[in-house]
Structures are given as structure tokens and as C-alpha cells.
Amino acid sequence: MELADKAVGFLLSYISLSIFTYYTFWVIILPFVNSDHFIHRYFLPQEYAILIPVFAGMVFLCFLCIFIGYVMLKSKKKKA
Known part of the structure; x- marks a missing residue:
């Protein structure tokens, strides 16, 4: 599992750096x-x-906003 986490982290870093470089150049x-x-x-x-x-x-x-609203509605149902 640790190797998969490192691979995902490397992939996300590579994609983020690529997008940043492209946008900066653009x-x-x-x-x-x-x-x-x-x-x-x-x-x-x-x-x-x-x-x-x-x-x-x-x-x-x-x-x-949708996520916050969903969490608030879900927590309200648990209290009732």
C-alpha cells in the first residue's frame, strides 16, 4: 500500500507541476x-x-456549498 501511495503522490505532483508550468508560460x-x-x-x-x-x-x-449543506442536513438528522 505504501508504494501505491507514493505513486499516487508522485503522479499528482507531476500533474500539478505540469499544469502550473503550462499556465505560467501561457x-x-x-x-x-x-x-x-x-x-x-x-x-x-x-x-x-x-x-x-x-x-x-x-x-x-x-x-x-453542496457538501457543507449535505453535512449540515445529515448532522441535523442524527440529533433529532
Whole structure:
């Protein structure tokens, strides 16, 4: 089990670092590269650099509110 935990931890770290590197390059470095450079083919338009994190944050907040509401309703039923 310990080896599986290490593998999952390594995979999550690798994915997080990859996403962070991609997003950082996309938002900070790419605006300074000429628009006709081939590297622009690998990235979405700049508008999505704001829309994707905002959408992900809203989805996270919705799930968090639903989870908190579910836990509160469940604990209320146990007391009654």
C-alpha cells in the first residue's frame, strides 16, 4: 500500500507541476512572443486564461456549498 501511495503522490505532483508550468508560460511568457510564432498553436486564446480558472473556481465553490449543506442536513438528522 505504501508504494501505491507514493505513486499516487508522485503522479499528482507531476500533474500539478505540469499544469502550473503550462499556465505560467501561457499567461506570463506567451504575450511577449510574436503572434506568428509556431508556439501559439499549442495554446488556447488569451481569453481562456481567465475564463478557465474562474469557471473552475465557481464549480469548486458550488461543490463545497453542496457538501457543507449535505453535512449540515445529515448532522441535523442524527440529533433529532
